[in-house]
Amino acid sequence: MAGLTGSRRRGGGAGWLAAAPLLVVTLIAFGIPTVVLGVGAFSVKGGGFGFDNLSATMQEPYIGALWSSVKLSAVVAILGAVLGAFLAQAVLTSRSGLLREAVLTASGVLANFGGVPLAFIWIATLGNSGVVTAALGLGSGVLYNFWGLALVYLYFSIPLMVLVIAPALDGLKPQWREAALNNGASTWQFWRHVGIPVLGPALLGGGVLLFGGAFAAYATAAAMVGASVPLVTLQIADALTGNVLIGYENIALALSVDMIVIALLVMAVYLPLQKRSSRWLA
Amino acid sequence: MAGVTWRRLTLGVAAVYFLVPLAIAVWFTVYNESLGFSLGAYGRIVSAPGFGESLLKSLLLGAAVIVLVLLLALPALLAVRLGAPGLRPVLETITTLPLIVPPITYVVGIANALRGGTDALAATPFWQTLISIQDEDFPVVLVLAYVMLALPFAYRSLDTGLRAVDVRTLVEAARNLGASWPYVLFRVILPNLRSAVAGASFLSLALVMGEYTIAALMGYRTFPVWIVTVSGSDGQLSVALSVLSLGLIWLLLLTLSGAGRKSK
Amino acid sequence: MTVELRELRRSFGGTVALDGLSLTIEQGELIAFLGPSGCGKTTALRCVAGFERPDTGAVFIDGADVTRVPANRRDAGMVFQSYSLFPNLNVRDNVAFGLRVRRRPTSERHSRAAELLELVGLGGFGERYPHQLSGGQQQRVALARALALQPKVLLLDEPLSALDAKVRVNLREEIRRLQLELGITTIFVTHDQEEALSVADRVAVLKSGRLEQVAPPAEVYDRPATPFVAEFVGTMNHLPGRVSGETVEVFGHFLPLDGAAPGEEVDVLVRPEAVRVSPSEEGRGFILASSFRGSIARLRVQLDSGGEVLADVPGHEAVRLAPGLKVDVTLVERPVLTAPRTAVAAPVEPVA
Numbered sequence: 093m094a095g096l097t098g099s100r101r102r103g104g105g106a107g108w109l110a111a112a113p114l115l116v117v118t119l120i121a122f123g124i125p126t127v128v129l130g131v132g133a134f135s136v137k138g139g140g141f142g143f144d145n146l147s148a149t150m151q152e153p154y155i156g157a158l159w160s161s162v163k164l165s166a167v168v169a170i171l172g173a174v175l176g177a178f179l180a181q182a183v184l185t186s187r188s189g190l191l192r193e194a195v196l197t198a199s200g201v202l203a204n205f206g207g208v209p210l211a212f213i214w215i216a217t218l219g220n221s222g223v224v225t226a227a228l229g230l231g232s233g234v235l236y237n238f239w240g241l242a243l244v245y246l247y248f249s250i251p252l253m254v255l256v257i258a259p260a261l262d263g264l265k266p267q268w269r270e271a272a273l274n275n276g277a278s279t280w281q282f283w284r285h286v287g288i289p290v291l292g293p294a295l296l297g298g299g300v301l302l303f304g305g306a307f308a309a310y311a312t313a314a315a316m317v318g319a320s321v322p323l324v325t326l327q328i329a330d331a332l333t334g335n336v337l338i339g340y341e342n343i344a345l346a347l348s349v350d351m352i353v354i355a356l357l358v359m360a361v362y363l364p365l366q367k368r369s370s371r372w373l374a
Numbered sequence: 375m376a377g378v379t380w381r382r383l384t385l386g387v388a389a390v391y392f393l394v395p396l397a398i399a400v401w402f403t404v405y406n407e408s409l410g411f412s413l414g415a416y417g418r419i420v421s422a423p424g425f426g427e428s429l430l431k432s433l434l435l436g437a438a439v440i441v442l443v444l445l446l447a448l449p450a451l452l453a454v455r456l457g458a459p460g461l462r463p464v465l466e467t468i469t470t471l472p473l474i475v476p477p478i479t480y481v482v483g484i485a486n487a488l489r490g491g492t493d494a495l496a497a498t499p500f501w502q503t504l505i506s507i508q509d510e511d512f513p514v515v516l517v518l519a520y521v522m523l524a525l526p527f528a529y530r531s532l533d534t535g536l537r538a539v540d541v542r543t544l545v546e547a548a549r550n551l552g553a554s555w556p557y558v559l560f561r562v563i564l565p566n567l568r569s570a571v572a573g574a575s576f577l578s579l580a581l582v583m584g585e586y587t588i589a590a591l592m593g594y595r596t597f598p599v600w601i602v603t604v605s606g607s608d609g610q611l612s613v614a615l616s617v618l619s620l621g622l623i624w625l626l627l628l629t630l631s632g633a634g635r636k637s638k
Numbered sequence: 639m640t641v642e643l644r645e646l647r648r649s650f651g652g653t654v655a656l657d658g659l660s661l662t663i664e665q666g667e668l669i670a671f672l673g674p675s676g677c678g679k680t681t682a683l684r685c686v687a688g689f690e691r692p693d694t695g696a697v698f699i700d701g702a703d704v705t706r707v708p709a710n711r712r713d714a715g716m717v718f719q720s721y722s723l724f725p726n727l728n729v730r731d732n733v734a735f736g737l738r739v740r741r742r743p744t745s746e747r748h749s750r751a752a753e754l755l756e757l758v759g760l761g762g763f764g765e766r767y768p769h770q771l772s773g774g775q776q777q778r779v780a781l782a783r784a785l786a787l788q789p790k791v792l793l794l795d796e797p798l799s800a801l802d803a804k805v806r807v808n809l810r811e812e813i814r815r816l817q818l819e820l821g822i823t824t825i826f827v828t829h830d831q832e833e834a835l836s837v838a839d840r841v842a843v844l845k846s847g848r849l850e851q852v853a854p855p856a857e858v859y860d861r862p863a864t865p866f867v868a869e870f871v872g873t874m875n876h877l878p879g880r881v882s883g884e885t886v887e888v889f890g891h892f893l894p895l896d897g898a899a900p901g902e903e904v905d906v907l908v909r910p911e912a913v914r915v916s917p918s919e920e921g922r923g924f925i926l927a928s929s930f931r932g933s934i935a936r937l938r939v940q941l942d943s944g945g946e947v948l949a950d951v952p953g954h955e956a957v958r959l960a961p962g963l964k965v966d967v968t969l970v971e972r973p974v975l976t977a978p979r980t981a982v983a984a985p986v987e988p989v990a
């Protein structure tokens with residue numbers, strides 16, 4: 093016993109040493125830019141600090157773009173989580189090993205497919221001169237709006253959800269369902285009282301991941317909608333690349349801080365929920 | 375019976391949603407009203423200026439990111455299991471932070487830090503360092519940025535892989551038999567982690583091969599940036615590039631998961 | 639509340655799990671389904687619970703045909719092999735799950751759960767979560783949950799096979815006590831013959847989806863209906879014998895035959911406790927090995943004529959009957975079963 097605790101203590105020091113490179117690199121590569129970001133966002137034009145930049149981002153057009161980004165991300169997160177979970181369940185319960193393997197591999201590919209190439213593929217399909225648009229006579233502008241963007245974002249969000257939720261679905265024991273039926277529950281009652289609560293942490297975690305992915309996405313939106321759907325990432329890029337008047341760099345910094353705060357808020361809601369719903373896990 | 379119906383419906387809708395755009399994209403690149411069937415668009419990719427150069431640059435960046443991510447994350451993860459459990463919350467936090475800071479805000483921070491840094495350090499030897507890490511051919515800043523972006527995913531992949539291995543017993547048994555630490559790491563632990571390492575490498579590489587925002591805004595011509603600049607107004611070429619980059623991710627996944635599986 | 643299985647047939651692809659199983663379980667009886675793995679015990683039980691539909695045949699509970707009644711409307715409480723407690727609910731809510739589904743008021747749910755937990759010896763464990771309990775405790779909770787809706791039938795599918803030996807014995811006695819106290823008709827599935835023999839009123843031995851024998855434990859053990867039952871339940875020696883009329887000759891003894899013999903040259907089936915061993919210089923074998931088991935010792939005797947015999951002797955004789963000793967082997971006079979001749983004499987011990 094004494095030997096064990098002894099080695100634990102020694103291991104502790106060596107452990108921090110082993111983690112030191114990671115901590116140092118994070119501090120430099122991540123810490124410096126975020127600190128600079130924060131300092132810049134709170135810098136005032138004439139020198140000194142203040143909330144000028146941040147309050148500027150609380151006005152139009154920025155506040156509208158922020159709100160629209162949040163709405164889009166929430167829609168993608170909720171739809172993606174629900175549809176991804178359904179798809180995963182349909183695949184995992186089909187008893188076809190081949191289908192399972194194929195869908196999981198395809199999900200691995202599509203979850204990592206984004207950016208401009210994703211936009212091009214959808215433009216070819218549903219853009220103003222897209223194949224489906226022409227075939228169904230949908231007219232122009234189907235894709236270049238809020239819901240079009242959501243449709244395209246779901247193309248990588250649903251596969252990501254499948255990957256996140258599949259292990260959790262595999263962990264649902266068939267005996268739980270049978271035990272519930274045996275106690276007189278309907279299939280829906282099983283899901284409500286047991287299935288969904290057990291999946292809770294994975295569903296929530298997946299939803300948060302999807303929110304973050306949609307919230308941060310820039311290239312796809314830039315290639316697709318230009319300015320027709322205002323998004324905070326587009327605004328930051330505009331401010332940064334001087335598409336707007338000089339002197340707006342600090343607005344980019346302040347918008348960045350806004351984004352980080354929103355992401356933090358999502359985490360702040362998610363972590364306690366996650367903790368509560370996983371209290372019964374070992 | 376109801377179970378079969380909803381499953382069929384779900385799979386059917388999913389198949390339409392995921393496969394139709396892909397099929398259209400492929401069709402679009404090989405068929406053309408005036409020319410008929412032709413693989414010309416793919417030929418144009420290869421002959422486009424900068425193709426090989428940017429692809430090579432991205433692959434190099436990817437390799438550097440993989441090596442660095444593994445070198446940083448593995449020792450820390452092993453330490454957590456071998457007697458420094460206090461590290462775990464620290465690591466969890468560190469590897470969650472990049473998820474909270476979106477790439478576009480991260481690049482704003484990096485750009486400002488570099489600008490401020492070069493101004494402030496103009497008269498010191500550090501200036502030269504700052505300039506060299508922004509080298510056009512092999513931008514170290516980009517490697518570091520991608521390491522940060524890849525870390526959350528790679529860390530979790532490795533953590534999951536380690537969960538299936540009783541590291542403590544493995545290490546104690548190997549040390550008991552007189553194995554040195556490097557031997558334990560490379561000959562005992564890594565072989566047991568092959569698929570997790572392969573997974574982490576895939577995620578890192580896929581990220582590098584697809585990341586546009588940071589590279590574009592910092593002005594580096596990586597493969598994803600090149601795709602956008604070269605596609606210009608040639609619709610067929612741009613869709614062909616999309617199909618190519620999807621195929622590339624798929625190839626990476628197959629290669630790396632194949633490499634991860636071979637050990638078993 | 640009787641349960642009747644009538645001509646149940648069920649196959650999965652090419653595998654026939656149930657092949658015309660018929661059986662009636664009487665009111666208040668505990669019947670054990672015993673048989674090797676894959677013989678269809680679970681499938682039969684799941685047909686009663688409603689998780690499995692027989693291809694043909696019917697299940698009656700209390701005289702009513704329930705074959706087409708869905709699982710959530712059957713009056714049967716089931717205990718699974720393991721891991722069946724809902725991990726997100728504490729012990730009390732697990733037990734009261736059925737009442738919650740039926741929208742009973744909270745006070746009723748709590749008092750009923752407390753009552754049932756008391757019954758299975760877990761009073762005061764209501765607030766714990768399943769992962770905070772040992773395997774044996776989890777199965778007690780599962781038992782309480784199965785009883786919560788006062789079902790007509792209790793179904794247990796190898797409820798003890800994931801537990802330690804000691805816990806297994808305790809819990810099976812507890813299940814029997816409860817079953818007698820509640821007088822509930824019970825089917826207890828197991829592949830462990832000792833377990834079946836020790837808890838059941840009757841044991842139904844299954845083989846390849848068919849019923850081989852159903853009888854009280856002592857009868858199954860002493861008068862197995864078929865060679866399969868004889869070998870599956872308890873340990874059996876196979877000794878070479880020659881049939882002559884109503885008797886069979888083994889080791890120079892003439893023993894009465896139990897049932898018809900399959901030929902002239904046969905294997906005679908003899909339990910180890912029906913074999914007597916005594917030291918003798920002119921004996922027909924010598925002791926190869928001895929394993930002491932407390933009240934008895936099991937000897938392995940090598941016969942000079944080839945083959946081996948197992949014999950159970952009182953434990954205190956183990957010292958006298960040590961390995962290497964030349965011994966004589968005799969058999970207790972009682973009717974014996976016979977089976978087609980196999981190559982050499984060899985004892986068959988159950989796998990379980």
Ligand SMILES: Nc1ncnc2c1ncn2[C@@H]1O[C@H](COP(=O)(O)OP(=O)(O)O)[C@@H](O)[C@H]1O
Pocket residue numbers: 650653654655673674675676677678679680681682
């Ligand atoms: N859902 C199923 N799908 C395919 N085969 C099954 C299924 N359930 C049972 N079987 C097969 O039916 C036979 C009987 O199984 P089971 O009733 O579980 O046996 P036991 O409980 O006696 O071990 C076995 O051969 C088993 O492989």
Ligand SMILES: [Mg+2]
Pocket residue numbers: 679680681796
């Ligand atoms: Mg079974």
